[in-house]
Amino acid sequence: MKHLIHLKVNGDDYELAVAPHRTLNEVLREDLALTGTKFGCGTGDCGACTVIMNGRNVSSCLTLAVEANGQDIMTIEGLAPSGQELHPIQEAFVTYGAIQCGFCTPGMIMSAKVLLDKNPNPDEPDIRAGLSGNLCRCTGYNKIVEAIEKAAHQMNQD
Amino acid sequence: MSKYSIIGTNTPRVDSPAKATGRALYADDIKLPGMLHGQILRSPLAHARILNIDISKAAALPGVKAVITGEDTPKVKFGNWRLFPDTQDEYPLAVDKVRFIGDEVAAVVAIDNDLACEALDLIKVEYEELPANFSVDESMAPGAPVIHDYRPDNISLNRKIEYGDLVKGFAEADFIAENTFEVHAVSHAYMEPCACVAQSDDDGRVTLWTSTQVPYIVQCLLASTLGLRENDVRVIKPVVGGGFGGKMELRAWEFCAAFLARRTGKPVKFRLSRTDELAYGRRRHGMKLYSKVGFKKDGTITAKDFRADLDGGAYNSMGPTATFLCGNFGAMLYRYPNYRYNGYHIYTNKPPAGAMRGFGAPQALFASETQMNMAAEALGLDPIEIRIKNAMVPGDQIPDVATVSSCGFIECLQEVAKMSGWKAKRAACAESRDGKGMGVGCYSFISGGVFNWLYTQYTFSAAEIRAFEDGTVHLLTPATDIGQGSDTTLKQILAEELGLRMEDIRLTVADTSVTPQSDLGTWGSRVTLMGGNAVRDAAAKIKKALAGVVSLKFDLNVIHDIGFKDGKIFPVTRPDRCLTFGQAVHMHQKFKRGEPLVARGYYVPRGKGLVTPAFSFGAQVAEVQVDRETGIVKVEKMYTAHDCGTVINPMSVDGQLEGSIEMGLGYALCERFVMDKGRTLNTTFLDYKVPTALDMPPGESVCIETFESEGPFGAKEAGEGLVSPTAPAIAEAISQATGYRFKDLPITPEKVLEGIGGLRKV
Structure with a gap:
């Protein structure tokens, strides 16, 4: 059964229905097309999937999407949102x-x-x-x- | 002041803003409408006959769109040594037999990845398990199980290099070092797991976006394995997250993606997991090296007899080239007046070894550099002095194999001694009993291989330049940037040639249907020299055309040299008579009645022997601190002096150097595969230890600039050879610190403690 979750990603609000086993990494990359967050190992060892959740850096490959429900998330795309200037x-x-x-x-x-x-x-x-x-x-x-x-x-x- | 505007400057990587913002698209970032997801079923056995495969349950699972086995494919073997079809020993999907744990047996595509994984579990394969060989010694034993029928002795290949008179050479020696070395397999551990997406066009062409170093090789081998013509296959390289030699062949998932895209009519994606990469992926060859080197009392080398047994794993992969190059590198750096090399590439029932940064050099040079250090010790000579005494100089030869052109090796040795404070510090380490040590290691490497084992009918590299009347150009090249920075380097070369700015050049790279035919890709440190020469060749044609325009416009005497600088074209002695680049293109186009100004450039090395047009050289010193209680080695500082010809981008070269040290450090101290009967046990980055930011030592480096006449602006290889000196330098430093000499890698804390305690048998 899917769960309805709410994510705030880079300041934007998303309502999503996700299967319980799906990771934040999969949801960011596949559902939200935020492919700047990478998938490097799936075991939290390489850090390529790091995003910021409520001010902490987390491995998005080890974070279930349902755990991120209601959380404030920043990905690499949110760091310099204008697309022009760099952070x-x-x-x-x-x-x-x-x-x-x-x-x-x-x-x-x-x-x-x-x-x-x-x-x-x-x-x-x-x-x-x-x-x-x-x-x-x-x-x-x-x-x-x-x-x-x-x-x-x-x-x-x- | 430099005579160049852009060559030699710290030009930021052209692709780095896209990479810093997450906009850069890698293969796994591509998502096409209707795209299916694929998974590969791999063999759980190291050696077995396939008796039956039942795909019926998997195929019946709702959401599964196709399931294939080797029986569904055209059963065409592939391998990069296309010139020697005997060496092409691998099917995209196993036919009749599996030869290692991880051998690809079947493939599934489904509407999502979870379903594809579920379907894998429903495929039933009946195997008849066969006895297997898990080491070179087992494979070579009389009566050993035969892995490939065409090679009953399990030796896939024997390469030899021989010159001079060994008997005479050894008779002249006062000291002979005769040792066996054992070096291990390691992973490329590129950060981006392999991925690809294939799409079948309406006109019968199949397009593959793939994380590869060699789009053209993939195009050729994909065409042959699919039963298509080369022009029916288009390979596009997206941004690639590192390769280090691990992405330089056609791979099973690329074949499966293309095959299944054609079969289903839908785009198909495959992406490997990190476990796939570490458990079943290509790796650097583990080798047993037998080396005998003769020295006179004064340190002069008299002869070398060298043999390498390469643990090739189940298939040839790039092993034949590694086998040859190992022997080449065994003869490099020093003048070996008499030399014999015998390299055996041996099949075992393990994941195949392939090309990896250094390509035979890290292994060969661990042996030769360690023996130089042993000889210095035995003869009471300084390790750097004995190297200078024997060092290659320009014009030296490996007879009938290679000639050294530019070479700053002696200068590298002198410089690294100076910058590291070698004499005083090394003496202080020898005095101290507190675990400090200092060691030296050296390298030489190729700037692209001249061998044509793929049997390409095209040139080795190519470039096309399209000039526009707005003062810009478009560079199209099949050269393949996988993170080493060739997009930036080639743009710099072109900007310098045409007197344009980096931002005046648009770049399209590595799309086999768009960029000119053809290019063997990124391996053997070939792109700066070979790709750079193709760019220069095309630029020369553009310049000739535009110089003619300027000459005509100002009615110049034909003896004038025409300069290209700051967007202007002018006679060098009359710079006021100038046209802008755009004006000149405009006039050329008018003169040609509308025909655009386009030029193609090519490069093929000719008359450069069997190996390479140019060798790089370098010397490195490591300072270590060994904890005699725990056996832990801390590398405190690395000093490097290296000769890569003219430096095109110092920041980029320095980055390659630091990355090489990281990889060399891992090779020396912590990276290894833990194997149990052909099974790789450490399949995550928790268990397979690559160095982290905390492990990296600080470093100092100096580029010894030579001018390589065959290279663009005098440039040659940088960044691949540098992976080799680190392990022997660290090993020598540990040897000085502990009194125990290691002849095998990696030097783990257990081994250090065993060495100190006199418990080692190796």
């Missing part, structure tokens, strides 16, 4: 070469956002710890860490 974290990822294949990028950026929301002045170990649930196979992480340092600096100036 400072996105800007820094582009400028400092933190993106290669890009598959981990949306999850990385969402984890970085939660990190900086909680701690606007993280030092390098804080950033590395904040990213430790997000795997990247291309960059070796160092440019991602640098981009987040630069973004934090920029956001503190703005």
Whole structure:
């Protein structure tokens, strides 16, 4: 039997009927066509599916859609909603070469956002710890860490 | 000041804004109207004869649209070595036999993924289990079960390289290192699981969007396995989330998607799970390496006798190339005056090994670099000094195989010694008893292979440029960006050539029906050099046409050189007499009575031996801290000096270097498959450990710029060879720290403790 749920995603309201076993990842990607959130492992190990739910970064592949009922969700598409300007974290990822294949990028950026929301002045170990649930196979992480340092600096100036 | 405007600058990746905002579309993001979802049934047995497959219950499940087995297919074998049909040993879906746990047996499509999964459970396969081989030694034992009938000895292939006189060489040696090394299989662990969508057109063409490194190879092999002509198949590469060699063949799900799209008349998607990828996916070859190297007292190498037994798994995959390249890389870096290589690619009942970043080099160089370190120790020489003494220089040859063109290897060794404070720090590590160690490892790698095993009748790379009178150009190229950044690199090359800005170039890539024929794809670090040369060739034709326009317009003496810079075209000595790029295109078009200005460029390496047009080189130093209580190794810092020719994009090269260190670190210390009788037990990222942000050491690097005459603007390979030096450098550092020398990987904490405690037999 399907459950009727209400999701607020990137500020928009959605009413959805979902089967109880469907994950938030499936609903975001398949029902709402928000494909910026990736599916990398399905076991919560890689972080590619990270979204922000009520201010916390969660693995959308391990979150059932029914658990997200009534919650406030932000995906990568909600970070710079105009579609024109980039959020400072996105800007820094582009400028400092933190993106290669890009598959981990949306999850990385969402984890970085939660990190900086909680701690606007993280030092390098804080950033590395904040990213430790997000795997990247291309960059070796160092440019991602640098981009987040630069973004934090920029956001503190703005 | 640089003579270039864009070459050598930190140009941001052209695709990064789309990737940062989630707009970039990967194969699994594609959803077409009426699309069906597919699943593959895999063999639960390592070696078995298929007696019967009953699909009736699965086919009867409401929502299931088709179920197929090997019997439904044209039964055409495939493999990338199309020039040698003997080596094509794999059916898209198993016929008669399965050879590894995960071998593809049947496929289902249904209206949703859950139903497709449910249908898999309803397919009943009767197997007759056969005895199986789970290691190279088992496969080579007399009377071992035969995996492929055409190779009763289970050796799929033997590749040799030999020159000089080994007997004489070893007779001249004062010290001989003779060792066996064992290196293990690891996963590419690209972040994007493989996915594809196929659609059958009304005019009989099938279109496949697929996460691949090799659209053209997929087009060719898909056509042959479907019984179609190449032009009946269109392959489009969407954004690809990493490959590292793991996406460079036709794969079963690509075949099934195309086959089932044709059969059902509906678009079909397949997407692998991470378990599929880790349990059944391609992997780097595990190898047993037997290596004997002779040295004189002063460190001069006299001879090398090298043998590699590659654990190929159940099918050839890219193993034949890895087998050859392993022997090539075994002869690289140093002057081995007498050399013999014997490589055996051996079938086992395990998931097939394929191409993976380094392609035979990480294994070969772990052995040769470790032996250089052992020789230095035995002869009382400094490990960097002994390398400089034997280092290859420009013009050196592997006779009848390859010639080294540009080469900054000695400079790399000198620079890495300087930047790491090698002499003093290494001596301090030797003095200390606190678990500190420092080690060196080196590499050389190819800038694209010259081998044509696919037997393409086209050039190796191609590009088309369409010029517009608004001052822009459109670059169409089959070159395949999988995250390494070739879209950006090729745009930079074109912008520099034509004197345009990055934003003046529109790009269409890797669509086999639109981009010019043809290109072998992304592997062997071929795109910068080969794709770049095709772009330059096309650009030269555009420039010739537009230089003529400027010459005519200003009635120039024919001796004038014509420059292209800042959107203008002008005689170099009279820059005031200029046309804008757009004006010149406009006039050319008028002159040609409306015919647009379009040019195609191509590249085929010729007269460059059997391996590559150009080799990269580099040296790396690792500093480690070993905890003698726990055996845990912490890599504290990596120093790298590397020669990739002219650097086109420093930020991109640096990113490739850091990614290589990450992968090399995993290879050295933590990544491995845990296998039990052909079954992979660690099938999640919880159990298969890739390095995280917390594991990455800081690094320093220097590019030793050489000018490679065969490369675009002097550029050559960057980022693949770099995966090789890390493991031997770390191993040497651990050896210095612990007094125990590792000849096998990965160096796990248990092994470190066993080594320190004198409990290791290897």
